[in-house]
Amino acid sequence: MNGEAVVVADGLAKRYGDLAAVDGISFQVGRGEIFGMVGPNGAGKTTTVECVEGLRRPDAGRVTVLGLDPWRDAQALRERMGVQLQTASLPQRIKVGEAVGLFASFYRQAADGNALLARLGLGNTRKAYVSQLSGGQRQRLFVALALINRPEVVFLDELTTGLDPQGRRATWDLVREIRAEGATVVLTTHFMDEAERLCDRVAIVDHGRIIALDAPATLVRRLGAEARVVFDLDGDLNAATLGVLDGVRRVEREGERVVVCGGSLAAVVNTLEADGVRFRNLRTEQPNLEDVFLALTGHRDARESGNPL
Numbered sequence: 581m582n583g584e585a586v587v588v589a590d591g592l593a594k595r596y597g598d599l600a601a602v603d604g605i606s607f608q609v610g611r612g613e614i615f616g617m618v619g620p621n622g623a624g625k626t627t628t629v630e631c632v633e634g635l636r637r638p639d640a641g642r643v644t645v646l647g648l649d650p651w652r653d654a655q656a657l658r659e660r661m662g663v664q665l666q667t668a669s670l671p672q673r674i675k676v677g678e679a680v681g682l683f684a685s686f687y688r689q690a691a692d693g694n695a696l697l698a699r700l701g702l703g704n705t706r707k708a709y710v711s712q713l714s715g716g717q718r719q720r721l722f723v724a725l726a727l728i729n730r731p732e733v734v735f736l737d738e739l740t741t742g743l744d745p746q747g748r749r750a751t752w753d754l755v756r757e758i759r760a761e762g763a764t765v766v767l768t769t770h771f772m773d774e775a776e777r778l779c780d781r782v783a784i785v786d787h788g789r790i791i792a793l794d795a796p797a798t799l800v801r802r803l804g805a806e807a808r809v810v811f812d813l814d815g816d817l818n819a820a821t822l823g824v825l826d827g828v829r830r831v832e833r834e835g836e837r838v839v840v841c842g843g844s845l846a847a848v849v850n851t852l853e854a855d856g857v858r859f860r861n862l863r864t865e866q867p868n869l870e871d872v873f874l875a876l877t878g879h880r881d882a883r884e885s886g887n888p889l
């Protein structure tokens with residue numbers, strides 16, 4: 581991280597009974613960064629972010645946001661920080677326009693609510709009840725509400741969960757726009773690909789701890805993993821003939837999907853053809869953040885599954 585720290589978390593810890601939900605987490609976020617906390621459901625991301633926002637009190641550790649203490653200086657910070665609401669925190673019988681007006685009234689320096697809705701593609705939903713919105717519209721409304729006070733730092737928690745691929749992409753663009761306008765963004769996600777594409781730096785969180793923290797490309801490079809040749813099988817395969825090719829370290833099989841770690845695409849194709857193996861969807865895959873997570877934790881449950889808290 582270069583330059584001024586907008587968020588400083590130092591030694592954060594939070595227990596729920598016997599569970600160390602956050603177990604000594606430290607990180608800093610620089611001004612203008614998109615910083616991500618990524619990890620499986622239950623890793624402790626939300627608890628960490630809520631401690632940083634001042635919504636939960638950590639058992640130990642220190643936090644500053646924009647140089648302020650989120651507990652002691654809550655009032656001053658509220659004006660300068662944007663927090664994405666959880667679905668449950670809006671009344672059912674409220675209209676979109678009313679929600680925006682209500683939230684704007686909380687702040688001294690509110691943005692123009694109608695302009696904000698229009699920018700988020702919600703201009704024609706102002707008279708609709710929040711409960712009538714689609715998942716994607718609701719997520720965008722929550723972003724609008726988080727931006728209503730023109731915040732310097734915005735916290736977004738699992739912003740794209742429940743969205744279709746198109747909605748996710750649109751949301752990523754929106755996050756980039758928020759940053760381009762000068763805000764610092766702190767987000768959480770259990771999607772490794774999202775963190776990899778969107779974040780300048782990511783903290784990989786597992787069991788309440790940060791197990792790696794850096795730019796996604798740096799983490800992937802440091803892993804030193806080779807590219808893979810992947811294909812789907814139509815029929816049988818003698819994996820041994822692939823296993824002895826130059827550079828091949830491992831051949832994995834999951835159902836009809838075969839993953840050849842290392843080796844060249846040409847050598848794999850030639851071997852398959854020489855052996856008369858029928859295959860589809862042949863491609864190479866570069867190592868990614870998911871591989872980093874797997875290598876560090878030995879488990880794979882960062883993939884989409886379940887409902888994040």
Ligand SMILES: Nc1ncnc2c1ncn2[C@@H]1O[C@H](COP(=O)(O)OP(=O)(O)O)[C@@H](O)[C@H]1O
Pocket residue numbers: 596599601619620621622623624625626627628888889
């Ligand atoms: N209010 C709570 N009471 C008890 N346990 C909780 C509470 N909130 C979260 N937890 C537990 O703490 C752990 C971390 O949760 P959370 O911070 O929500 O993780 P994440 O956001 O990474 O999914 C989980 O095991 C979760 O069940």
Ligand SMILES: [Mg+2]
Pocket residue numbers: 625626627737738768888889
């Ligand atoms: Mg969460």
